[in-house]
Amino acid sequence: MSDLIFAGGTVVTAEGSFPADVAVSGETIEAVGVDLPRDGAEVVDCSGARVMPGFIDGHTHMDMPFGGTMTADDWDTGTAAALAGGTTMLVDFSLQDVDGTLGEAVETWQGKAEKARIDYGLHVAITNLTEEVKQELPSLPDLGVATVKIFMAYKGTPLYTADEDLFEAMQIARECGLLVLVHAENGDAIAKLQEQALARGDTEPRWHGLTRPEAVEAEATNRAIRLAEIAGCPLLVVHVSCAPALQAIEQAHARGQTVYGETCGQYFVFSDADLARPGFEGAKYVCSPPLRDPSNRPALWHGLQAGDLQIFGSDHCSFNYAGQKDLGADDFTLIPNGLPGVEERPYVLWTHGVREGRITENLFVAALSTNQARVHGMAGRKGTLAPGADADVVVWDPDLTITATQANRHSNVDYTPYEGMTFTGGPAAVYVRGELAYRDGEVIAEPGSGRYVHRTFAQPAPGPAVR
Ligand SMILES: [Zn+2]
Numbered sequence: 001m002s003d004l005i006f007a008g009g010t011v012v013t014a015e016g017s018f019p020a021d022v023a024v025s026g027e028t029i030e031a032v033g034v035d036l037p038r039d040g041a042e043v044v045d046c047s048g049a050r051v052m053p054g055f056i057d058g059h060t061h062m063d064m065p066f067g068g069t070m071t072a073d074d075w076d077t078g079t080a081a082a083l084a085g086g087t088t089m090l091v092d093f094s095l096q097d098v099d100g101t102l103g104e105a106v107e108t109w110q111g112k113a114e115k116a117r118i119d120y121g122l123h124v125a126i127t128n129l130t131e132e133v134k135q136e137l138p139s140l141p142d143l144g145v146a147t148v149k150i151f152m153a154y155k156g157t158p159l160y161t162a163d164e165d166l167f168e169a170m171q172i173a174r175e176c177g178l179l180v181l182v183h184a185e186n187g188d189a190i191a192k193l194q195e196q197a198l199a200r201g202d203t204e205p206r207w208h209g210l211t212r213p214e215a216v217e218a219e220a221t222n223r224a225i226r227l228a229e230i231a232g233c234p235l236l237v238v239h240v241s242c243a244p245a246l247q248a249i250e251q252a253h254a255r256g257q258t259v260y261g262e263t264c265g266q267y268f269v270f271s272d273a274d275l276a277r278p279g280f281e282g283a284k285y286v287c288s289p290p291l292r293d294p295s296n297r298p299a300l301w302h303g304l305q306a307g308d309l310q311i312f313g314s315d316h317c318s319f320n321y322a323g324q325k326d327l328g329a330d331d332f333t334l335i336p337n338g339l340p341g342v343e344e345r346p347y348v349l350w351t352h353g354v355r356e357g358r359i360t361e362n363l364f365v366a367a368l369s370t371n372q373a374r375v376h377g378m379a380g381r382k383g384t385l386a387p388g389a390d391a392d393v394v395v396w397d398p399d400l401t402i403t404a405t406q407a408n409r410h411s412n413v414d415y416t417p418y419e420g421m422t423f424t425g426g427p428a429a430v431y432v433r434g435e436l437a438y439r440d441g442e443v444i445a446e447p448g449s450g451r452y453v454h455r456t457f458a459q460p461a462p463g464p465a466v467r
Helices: 075-083 102-115 131-143 163-176 187-200 206-210 214-231 243-255 281-285 294-306 345-354 361-375
Strands: 004-012 017-025 028-033 042-045 050-053 055-060 087-095 119-125 147-151 179-183 235-237 259-264 311-313 393-403 422-432 435-439
Touching: 004 361, 004 393, 017 050, 050 361, 055 075, 055 259, 055 311, 055 345, 055 361, 075 087, 075 102, 087 102, 087 422, 102 119, 102 131, 131 163, 147 163, 163 179, 163 214, 179 214, 187 206, 187 214, 214 235, 214 243, 243 259, 243 294, 259 294, 294 361, 311 345, 311 361, 345 361, 345 393, 345 422
Parallel strands: 004 042, 004 050, 055 087, 087 119, 119 147, 147 179, 179 235, 235 259, 259 311
Antiparallel strands: 004 017, 017 028, 050 393, 393 422, 422 435
């Protein structure tokens, strides 16, 4: 017998859209079908709305140290913001301490995540591939970790990883069933360009973008892909921001190599012109890879349409303008990298993707939810409205219109880069495992109600490339 029925809406999955009810029993979906029996269940009237699987954001940074400071959002405020966009699960990055183990990183982040209002998984970012860490990698799947991240950028910080370690990590990952994620930018070239810019006295925020040209991303993307080809492992290139980097992925697909690609909302609504805003305003738009010339956008849309880019993340990494971004007031290299966006991610994709006719609502669900679950290792349980899956449900109002201001955002940041931007389409109500978590602008789920999700990377079968 069901407890809850989402009735009278249009069910939208990655495969298709159709009028149906969705029945929930306890924490799981019991049935999807026409005119399901009510039997005293609580009925949620979804007429005029789309009923979708809860969105998953495979790329966030909550309560994370960076550049001598901590992100503004912790797991309480960050997951409140996520819910306000319809996101019911995050996969966040636990960071290996340079002298620490991977297990310690997972434990530290599980402690931080005790305040989560939604379900979550954890990637592990490898910062120091010691002999001990090489021995430890095969134990990650037992901890429910399916993914490891390697940074090719940020030379001069512990995040930076040289090719020999990246390559060896790929070989080990292949053996123990982990998916490797890369931040692909050429850290050596960036460090040199930054040094030369500062020596010339070029210290303003716009130099952040000018010292990270598209080619440094394209080069590193291609290099990571070729190293993965040699190691024989699949790869996920995160935050693909420009056409030349996407081209490297398209070429890999043409060769038959399994490479997944993520792009992010900020690259579709902001540009290098925002980095060049007068005064120090550009610091509000500093993230890496940097915001690009808008001429890249048609290629990124095509990447999503063609399946060369499968997932749409936020890379939510928030820092206050006052007291954090201004650490770089005299030197752009000291501006903490990152933008808030976990709340806006679905609004951006619906407004500019679905409403403007670039993608279908089914691709919207695939990029925000179903493909996220598949790539990040929780397919079947998350990212679908099928019987037996967790009852994470978004009741989406395609006509809901909101203009973003710092005051109506749910994250804990003193500005929003989306200030004054109007979106149409948003969540009317959000349920996490059958519990009402958000409704009409109000976050209802309590901190601590989220649960850790044990993920398993599904190694693609030998044969044609999997996208
Ligand atoms: Zn990131």
